[in-house]
Amino acid sequence: MRSRAKILGLVGAAALGVAVVSASYVVTGSAGAAQPSTVEEFQPAMVEGVARDLRMSVDEARKTLREQEAARVVRKRLPQSLVDQSAGMWFDERTGKLTVAVTDQAAAKAARAAGAEAKVVGRGQAELDRITARVTALAAGVPGVNGHGVDVTTNDVLVRINRTKKTPVTERFVAAARALGGVRIEETDTSPVQQAGEVNPGDGWWPGSETPCSVGVGATDSAGTKYLVTAGHCTNDVNQAAYGQSGQQNRLGTVNPGGGKSINGPEGDMGLVAVTEAGWTLSAAVNTWGQPAVAVTGSKDAIVGETVCHSGNTAPNWECGRVTKLNHTMVYNNGSLTINGLTVTTACSQGGDSGGVWLSGDKAVGLHEGGINGNNCPTGDNAVFQPLNEALTKWNLTLFTGGDTQAPTAPGNARSTGTTTSSVSLAWDASTDNVGVTGYEVFNGGSLATTVTGTSATVSGLAADTSYTFTVKAKDAAGNSSAASAAVSARTQPGGGGDDEPPTTPGNLRATGVTDTTASLSWDAAVDNVGVTGYDVFNGTTLAASVAGSSATVSGLTANTTYSFTVQAKDAAGNKSKPTVALSVKTTGTTGGRTFSNDADFPIRDFQVLQSKVTSTAAGAAANPVTVKVTATHTCLQDLQITLVSPSGRWYTLQRYGDGGWQCTPFGGQRTFTVVPASGEAASGQWTLRIGDNGPGDTGVLDTWSVTV
Incomplete structure (x- = not known):
């Protein structure tokens, strides 16, 4: 996921007056001109799209793409200590180089030694994050606020406001935000919207009878299950049918199978569709709608200033622009929905593009999320995307880049061929595969016991005179696993041989x-x-x-x-x-009533966020108010951001970081919080308590907590 813990930590450091001092930086690699790690042959759709939408010649587009690849090489060469203390970085189209924002000359020297340009700025990352945190607190519920976030190229925090929705409350917010210093207000007349065979990235797909969305990328989990990764606001309905054609034709799979595979809230906008229907396979070929397809070879995170293109279901389908901002907050539906951590670009987009893939070269960087100016496309910031790697990490998925997706057949005739007091020998008939079987996994109950390349194995370390149950799965080079074989039961022989000395007590x-x-x-x-x-x-x-x-x-x-x-x-x-x-x-929870608790201890660590969960079985709507009791110890209450996340994914702030000023007082003992739930908030499901520690040098433990719904 995005490094919010790190960001919050920097806010805390700034707020407590911790200075970022000059440091020694070790630069690895040559300091000469960086060379791209990939060949300088760019796929025609990328070249043509960049040239068309950024109004440059084809040769200039190739030059830009080449310079971006070189900038990424420089980025990898930067010392991590310099990256951590920088105030951001971006690809500068004027110089064709990576530029790093730093706050002192030592850091500037290190950046230049690695082959980057350096810009000395007045605000470090900690100060920018402090300003962002205060803007976030001030902006809650303010009419007309469309979103906000750091602009690394101008070293300030940008706040977008729809002037047509301003009220006296908005004017007071603007005055308070400007008083913080380092805040820039940008007014518009629009508000952002979330644009609502083979599974090709960029193709359209239809959730049930609803309007279309677009395919992001294909991916698989550890069990070989195939998914298309797309926008969360397209996948909110659990177990909804997904179709490859309008009119509920050509079913390809199931939306948000089983639940828990869709997010559309502060954490992001991402979701999954399981590709389950016969005849549907994954593809790494991005549909560029008239140009040769772009083959996805991997994923990466975007850099400010680089050119990116996205593929979607609505004409003109394939559109390009530049990344202008990272980790931005967008506010939708008059403040009822907030999405954090989004990437802003100058590209155009339309309704129906939601969930489509964004590319930088042949690497996937994001999933289309929405448009700052709706379906309009004036000069400047427009289309917005959700970083892809967050979705892959959250659900532990592997990006599909082509190749084999067919699993081997299940091993046949699994059998026991011998036992001792401490081992069982097994054998089975070979599986078959469209490419080739590379090995077998032997399971003792639900635990992996051994992995072999042949059709026999011996499981050792067993107890004497004990019954065990074994199954076997075949696997291939692409990581596809077969179904399990029939279970085999075997009993080890009775003990003997003179050993009558028992082990020591654990x-x-x-x-x-x-x-x-x-x-x-x-x-x-x-x-x-x-x-x-x-x-x-x-x-x-x-x-x-x-x-x-x-x-x-x-x-x-x-x-x-x-x-x-x-x-x-x-x-x-x-x-x-x-x-x-x-x-x-x-155990946690309750066998009755409407109070649910978790007694497990969780350490509260500097610049990290803990999550403790309870599952409510209470029926009906949540109580008004919902009551949360937290028992914990911590040396600085003011450094804590405490949030309750409901089963629907809504976030309710219990304690804001910085509330009560910056003088530390202990948390100590039990504290009770109440929140008013949103209309229709259900009581049943998983409730999560999140505690983020945003300052250095603190210690603490969450002892227990409960929620009454």
């Missing part, structure tokens, strides 16, 4: 995580005269899990219930240790 049994239905446990390893082969975890007197390592998660528990766990070590001869001292663990 030490320091502890809980490492608790949810409504699970308890995660860990312990210190036992020792044995021959060797420990595993551990049995007991819930009371009932065997709950058998594992080979020193941790386990017990599932199937009841919310808001106390359980007693013990652990025993065992060896190959079947000897078992004495049980550990019993550990009492209470």
Whole structure:
């Protein structure tokens, strides 16, 4: 995800008067002219699109693309310490080089040594982030505010306002924002809008009977499931049918399958469609609508100043421009919807382009999100996109760049071929694949036991006289995995051979995580005269899990219930240790009523955000107000930003960073917060408490919290 924790940390440092001092910088690589890491052959659609939309010749477009590649090489060569302390960087079309904003001459010298241009500015990143934080607090609910964020090229914070919606409240906001210093107001007459075979990036797709959106990119998860990644405001309906043609024709898959795969709120605007229907495959070829397709070879984050193009379902379909700003906040629907972390460009866009892919060269950089000026396209800032890498990271996806997407067949005739007191030998018939099987994964229950390239394996480290269940999956070079084989049950032989010495008792049994239905446990390893082969975890007197390592998660528990766990070590001869001292663990949530809690401890760390979750089973609408009780310790309450996120994805601020001034006072004990929920906010589902620590040198722990809905 975007580095908001880092940004908040810099705000805290500035607010507490922590100065950013000159440092030593180590520059790696040659200081001469940077050379692009890829060949200087750019795909025709990129060259033609840049030339047309940026009003330059084809030769000038090639030169610009070549210079951008060189600037990215320079960016990789910059010392990380310099990047962290810079006030931003951008590709300067006038010089054809990367420019780095710095606050002292030592940093400027380091930037130039790496091959970049340096611009010494008056405001460092910490100061810009401090101003942004205050603008965000002031702008909440102000009529006419369209969005805001840092403009690195001018070293200030830009605020956009629709002059046709201004009120006296807006005028007071403008005066207060300007009084902060470093704030620039830009007025417009429009407000932003979220523009609403093979799966080709840029093609249209239809969510149910609604208006069309556009395909972003193809991606796969670790299980080989195929997805198209697109805009969150196109994928808000859980399990909705997705079609490749209007009129609900040619179904290609399912929108937001199972829920939890769509976001349209402060975290971003991104979502998934599972490609499930027969005959539909992924493609890395971006539809450029008349030019040869651009093959996506990877993904990257955009740089201010570079040229980018996007493909969408609405004419003229393929449009290009320059990136002008990163990490900007957009405010939609008269303030009812805020999206953070967006990238702003000068390109044009239209309704129906939503979710379409944005490219820099042959690398995907984003998913189309909306237009600052609606469907109009005046000179200046226009189209906006969601950074792609955030979506890939959030759902742990691999970008599809072409190749094999067909999984092998399941291994056949899985069988046990022999057992000992501590091992089971297995064999199976080979799987087949359209390209070729590269190996097999053997699972002991739900845990991966071993990986082999042939059609047999021996699983060792097992307990004597114990039954086990095994399955096998085939995999290919593209990472596709087959369905599991039929399960094979085998029992190890009874112990013997003279070893009658049990292992020592495992030490320091502890809980490492608790949810409504699970308890995660860990312990210190036992020792044995021959060797420990595993551990049995007991819930009371009932065997709950058998594992080979020193941790386990017990599932199937009841919310808001106390359980007693013990652990025993065992060896190959079947000897078992004495049980550990019993550990009492209470699950989160509630078995009734409307109060739900989480008692798991979470450290509150400098410049990081913790998230603690509870699942509500309460029916109906959320209470008005929703009550949140937080028990925690922390050395500086003023450094904390505390937010409640509802099951619908709405964010409710409980405590703002900087509230009460900048003199630190301890959090200490329990604090109670109340918020008024939005109309129609449901009580049931996952509620999340987020605590961000925005200052240095603090310590703290979230002990417990509850929400009454």
